[in-house]
Amino acid sequence: MANTINSGSLQGLQVGQTLLLHARKVAGNKVQFEFAEIVRTQSNAANPLALFNKSDDRFSQGGARRAWLTAEPKDASQYLGIDFTDANPNWTVDSMGREIIPLNIIDPVATIQGEQIPMKVEIFETVTPTEWQAANIDTAAKRRGKDGAFITHKGMYIFANTRIAFHKANHDFLEADAPKTTAQSSGIPAGVDFSTGEIFN
Numbered sequence: 001m002a003n004t005i006n007s008g009s010l011q012g013l014q015v016g017q018t019l020l021l022h023a024r025k026v027a028g029n030k031v032q033f034e035f036a037e038i039v040r041t042q043s044n045a046a047n048p049l050a051l052f053n054k055s056d057d058r059f060s061q062g063g064a065r066r067a068w069l070t071a072e073p074k075d076a077s078q079y080l081g082i083d084f085t086d087a088n089p090n091w092t093v094d095s096m097g098r099e100i101i102p103l104n105i106i107d108p109v110a111t112i113q114g115e116q117i118p119m120k121v122e123i124f125e126t127v128t129p130t131e132w133q134a135a136n137i138d139t140a141a142k143r144r145g146k147d148g149a150f151i152t153h154k155g156m157y158i159f160a161n162t163r164i165a166f167h168k169a170n171h172d173f174l175e176a177d178a179p180k181t182t183a184q185s186s187g188i189p190a191g192v193d194f195s196t197g198e199i200f201n
Helices: 073-080 131-135
Strands: 018-026 030-037 065-071 099-106 109-112 115-126 159-166
Touching: 018 115, 030 073, 030 115, 065 073, 065 115, 065 159, 073 109
Parallel strands: none
Antiparallel strands: 018 030, 018 099, 030 065, 109 115, 115 159
């Protein structure tokens, strides 16, 4: 299957499909490709609470995850089968003033030595932030819902990063600490008679 421009869209993207949105000119005479994929994780798989509240932004499943790949235009042209050099007349300026080629290619492949290799968005979580993440903890660290409490791993913030992988994504998710409770428990301590409050030893 070759890469077909306008074969997909963000609105029609399904779990497991990858979308190559566009190519954008960036510094150093490079091009940067933006990919999107709805990734099924343990936290969004068959979650009744999220499903029954999908119209409420606070219960958002996050939509498509994004990943970027920066490349030499000549090399990208070879592997993706589309001209990304300045000679391509399809370069245009988007609403943000960036030079792009709109692509919207569903399930993009790189052709390497005659083999078509699927390109997938891969998530890897870490407790070591990038410089930008460290300066923007409030928006960069993982949370429980849109404005929820931070999710931690061994007491440290979790940062979810993405990259492009060939064939199959091997996601690396850190085990989250148990949520901290802020309300006092309304339970009955063991060894206490509920009706009298008497403590048994």
